[in-house]
Amino acid sequence: MSTTATLPTHTAKKTPVVAHHFDDWTQQYDACVLGMWTFLVTEVMFFGGAIAVYMIYRWQYPMAFAYASQELSAPLGTFNTFILLTSSLTVALGVRYAHTGESRKVGWMLISTIVLGAIFLGIKAYEYYTKFEHNLAPLLNLPFDYAGPDPGPTKIFFGLYFGMTGIHALHMIIGVVLMALYIPAAFRNEYRDGNSLGIEIIGLYWHFVDLVWIFLFPLLYLVDRSLAAPM
Amino acid sequence: MSNTEEHTGLGTYFLVYALLMVGLIATVAVAYVPLGSWNLVVALLIAFTKATLVVLIFMHVLNSPRLTWIAVFAGLIWLSIMLSLMMADYATRTWLPTRAPADMAIPSYRELVPLSDDAVHAHGHGHGEAAHDEAASEEAAHDNEE
Secondary structure (H helix, E strand, O other), rough: HHOOOOOOOOOOOOOOOOOOOOOOOHHHHHHHHHHHHHHHHHHHHHHHHHHHHHHOOOOOOOOHHHHHHHHHOOOHHHHHHHHHHHHHHHHHHHHHHHHHHOOOHHHHHHHHHHHHHHHHHHHHHHHHHHHHOOOOOOOOOOOOOOOOOOHHHHHHHHHHHHHHHHHHHHHHHHHHHHHHHHHHHHHHHOOOOOOHHHHHHHHHHHHHHHHHHHHHHHHHHOHHHHHHOOO | OOOOOOOOHHHHHHHHHHHHHHHHHHHHHHHHOOOOHHHHHHHHHHHHHHHHHHHHHHOOOOOOOOOHHHHHHHHHHHHHHHHHHHHHHHHHHHHOOOHHHHHHHOOHHHHOOOHHHHHHHHHHOOOOOOHHHHHHHHHHHHHHOO
16 A cells, blocks of 8 residues: 555545635535525425315315225335335435445445335336226326216325325436436545535435325325225 | 534434334334224324434434524424414314305495494485485394394
8 A cells, every 4th residue: 555655545535615605614514404404395385285185185085085095005105115215214324425435335325226216116107007097097188987986086086196196206206317417426436525415415305205205105095994994 | 414524323324214114014004903083193193203203313404503403393383384274274164154155245335334323314314304214214124134
């Protein structure tokens, strides 16, 4: 190792360049995180509006929602939740590796997260496909055939299902694209100095997507399963 | 995390992940247990617990400055205001007596504020006495209705 003295040592961390309107790196870091949280709060209100609609209709047609929820696959939903929670872990580890300056590990964690996100979206696409196949998609003036009671509220349930999981999937697609943009920098070893701000921000976004799903999963897939179970 | 030199240990992340998995299994299992309306309450409690773990540990809010906490709680409080007030509206609509649509028309100003006797009297001066009596009796009949 004595012959490679010109290489930067692992411990010598360079302070990231601070934008001119910030006093120091900590201030810039906190400001960016606060800005991201402000955006996430607007996202909370965005999904909150959909949840409010869901709340009112479920309150008015509880049994129709219970029977409609039976049409969704609980095993697939559970598996998807498992996949998304795991992707949340990988992105959390990625952020931590960015903090500790292990840049290539950040890259691998981002790739893992993208793969897990793609698996989630693939399963979601398959679920959508089965709904279209069973004529349970209230979209594009397609025929909606539901043999059970209350086809009207059932149609509303599936409208909410497609709407809420659809905007959630859109958020995931955006997240996957954004994370893919960070991978080259990670493998160029650009996070070796603990310059983790970008990774921290995309991590916050991905965790938020995970948070939304934590609520969507029981609200859509597990509505009164015990009541609607076949006698 | 304001101080980038402070790291949450790797073990903490795996512990949180394990707890999230326990929460997932619990959510699915409890959904099939007949608890009546408590099913929803339990499902939401588990979801809130999982969300709290993700926000505090995975999203580093626990180690964040107070300003970040304010933003997080602002989201939580505004969401609860929106949902609770909307539910309060829908849940109490049946408390009011059902009225026929014709009765729900906005009353005119004169219906809300009937002419006083003096005003009726003063108004009646320009017209015949009979017309005045008619108007007064109409006014009285209207009052009886109310």
